[in-house]
Amino acid sequence: RKEVEQDPGPFNVPEGATVAFNCTYSNSASQSFFWYRQDCRKEPKLLMSVYSSGNEDGRFTAQLNRASQYISLLIRDSKLSDSATYLCVVPAGGTYKYIFGTGTRLKVLA
């Protein structure tokens, strides 16, 4: 099992739709988690941090399920500008390293 796994997609959704991605992780000791957004040919940028059960920021909600070892990202009322790749990032416990998922690609269609 990979340390961090994501469905690569693409998820093609119409504008205004709600879409959710999951990310599973193998290290049960992980305490913090991150969602990054990466646009084509750009650097990843932090979207949300998740330290406990979840986090909400406008149309975006991140939730953590420790029992099943996954985090999810929910995007409500999708916009064309939400089209990007969403990376799940999990710090490697006890080190300064971070483990990246391969990303989930989202396309929001007009």
Place this chain on the structure above:
Amino acid sequence: DAGITQSPRHKVTETGTPVTLRCHQTENHRYMYWYRQDPGHGLRLIHYSYGVKDTDKGEVSDGYSVSRSKTEDFLLTLESATSSQTSVYFCAISDLQTGANVLTFGAGSRLTVL
């Protein structure tokens, strides 16, 4: 935005030539990282640094070396570039001690080895 710059942003070189990529930060963050990103593999850690002159290998370090003589600069060197090192290279910074444990990335350096 965090002050982190990479240079060069684009480089085309030939197999066997040395290449050095530079990462410069103005945030005084302790930790610096070099990643490469390739289709199907996501971001993979090459080397990282946890202080001046303190570096360690990541998961794909073969063929790469690094140096950090100052807090603000982290250099990645390909001693003899190969076509398999064609990739996009990202530098990142973080500082666990100040609570800024999120990674902040530079804009990337796109390297093509012919």
